[in-house]
Amino acid sequence: MGRADRAKIKAPDFPSGLVWYNTRRPISLKELRGKVVLLDFWSYCCINCLHGISDLGRLEEKYPNEIVVIGVHSAKFNAEQKEENIRRAIMRHGIRYPVVNDKDLLIWHLYDIRAWPSFALIDPDGNLIGISAGEGIYESFSTIIDSIIQEYDREGKINRSPIQFEPETLPVIDSFLSFPGKVLAVESSNHLFIADTNHHRIIMATLDELAVQMIIGQGEAGFRDGNFMIAQFNHPQGMAAHGDFLYVADTENHAIRQVDLKNRQVITLAGNGRQARRINSGYGLTIPLNSPWDLVFHQGYLYIAMAGFHQIWQLRLKDGFIEPYAGSGREGLIDGKLKGAALAQPSGITTDGEKLYFADSESSSIRSADLPPQDTVSTIVGRDLFVFGDQDGEGNSVLLQHPMGVVFEQGYLYVADTYNNKIKRINIKKRTCETLFGAGVEGLRDGAGQETLFNEPEGLSIAKGQLYIADTNNHVIRKADLETNTVKTISFTGLDAYQQAAAALKE
The missing domain is CATH 3.40.30.10 (Glutaredoxin)
Structure with missing residues (x-):
């Protein structure tokens, strides 16, 4: 100091x-x-x-x-x-x-x-x-x-008289979610998973009927393994699914959790609940992490957007070995070799099977990192830490503002341009960007195309031609039909019945 x-x-x-x-x-x-x-x-x-x-x-x-x-x-x-x-x-x-x-x-x-x-x-x-x-x-x-x-x-100068302040309060909202950060649609199992971030839990619903089937986590912030009723998370964010398992970026526990959907158990794969101050690699619970924000599964690995270290990490699931994959740890926008590149708070990640694509939030850019055997980080759209805005177009003319969500589908990247309150689509080969949904101001309005309104959407997922959107500050999940170009707010069913059954089990 x-x-x-x-x-x-x-x-x-x-x-x-x-x-x-x-x-x-x-x-x-x-x-x-x-x-x-x-x-x-x-x-x-x-x-x-x-x-x-x-x-x-x-x-x-x-x-x-x-x-x-x-x-x-x-x-x-x-x-x-x-x-x-x-x-x-x-x-x-x-x-x-x-x-x-x-x-x-x-x-x-x-x-x-x-x-x-x-x-x-x-x-x-x-x-x-x-x-x-x-x-x-x-x-x-x-x-x-x-x-x-x-x-x-x-000197008798310390004043220990308490001072009373008046914390802000949320208005009453007609939603059972609180700041949902990410959403994951899994077509093969007909599931929709929601990171109910400020309720410290994961919601599992059916994809077709949008009926709540399960709530994973007791809903109080904490760091505890166990069955779905007692397990605890702390502001969970991104998720990935493979087989009978759901993987969760448990952000404020600085941990990666595994949810066994068949046996209804939660365990910790990596991280120990404490924020890492230095970058290390090693096995599972011995290595502290730093605000993992999103993850994606590919060929036996979880690739993790490690926002706190400005890096992408990889976790080898067969033995729990975890290490940095891309990024030097220095914050910035510098392309090049995987380990030498500079990233800036990656907060969303997806893959096409050949590359990882990530929303590099603080540089307001969408970037890629090669999967093996290639070894390069490249920028698709975006320029620098302090260059941002709201402009569609091609290549370097494109401006975003702190994007936090990205998902790949058939040669395109769908992007949650979070601070612009828009959903955009990027043609990867052409490096062109267009606004699909959102008028660019905060609000909650369904409808078609750019007449719709969002409030800092952060998470995206695609299944069956539908784009699912975690509309974070509106405390809701939205569904965009990519064929009709329309958006509607999802009303989930079955929540009351589930909560009653869960309460009965506790008695």
Whole structure:
């Protein structure tokens, strides 16, 4: 951490006129005298920022009356500047401390911030102690905060009076899902699987009748193997199926889980529930992972979009060996050899059997990685970390905005262009992109083509000519008929009957 306290630099206060969340009124640093204040400069697109939320929670638990955390949401993407989008992100990630919308980067520039995430530490006199960038803030800040509290305790300047904030609340929604992140349609078994992400469970329904057959996981965040009634996940995302098994990217458990659909058991294949800080390879449970977001099965391997490491990994199912497959771990958009390429938070992955295709979210691009024996990462559409927009066309003229879902079908890639609230189609050979569904603004509306509305869709899957869409911020699953070019919102049946049967089993 860079030190600023020798010069006793006063921390800049918050400009007026900004939108605040989790509090009834704007906050000033002056009213927080006597508290240690920690400013978190973040954006909800950024996986490294999301990792910091749990560390901030640990600091709040350790110093419940001594520190105040304030999130300064500093948008990278246009979609992240919108008030309602930030409010949803705050609720989605369980943030309870105050957050200010710094959409024009006013506070960012006052503190001379250069990267996401960054943290500014302010002492009880309102002086800027220093600024630190990157992850691992609990370890970085805990000792420093200890010393600040001890120093100001000796002077009688610590204010331990509790401060009550007012967390945002979700409006009542007519859906049994909460921020569903991914969806998987399996034509061979007639199943539709849904990652009910914020309910920490997997929903299994029939593909033809859309009737709920099974709920996998007890619905409370945790990390527990066992039968479907007791198993626990933590914000599960992408899924893949092979035979009688479903594989799940258990994102916030930093683990890959295997669901035995025949025997109704969940086990852990890789990861130990803790976020990895360094890149390693090895066997199964001995190797910590870093926010696996999606996965695809191919010839005995799971290929994993390891968003937290900006890499693609592979898990050999016959013996559990897991290792990086593509990407150096450096965030960026650099093509080339598999291990030397730079990726940027891959969040969706699919395959045609010869290549892996992935949604490289932070570079707003769709890219490919060769399967053996070839050895190259290439970009199909997209340009760089800070080049994004909403433009159809060909090659380098195409602009996306933080795409998170991709699925292959007959020479095309269907893309969830998440922050543009659209579903697009890319011709792989021609590198052309066209919008199929979505008007480009947030909403929930069925209909034909671009008259439809979505709200940050994140997951896609195809079966029987139907495109299934996890419309994440609308808390629903949509179905697009690729022949008639129409979209409708799915109404699932059988949920009440299943829940009653499950409750009876618990008694």
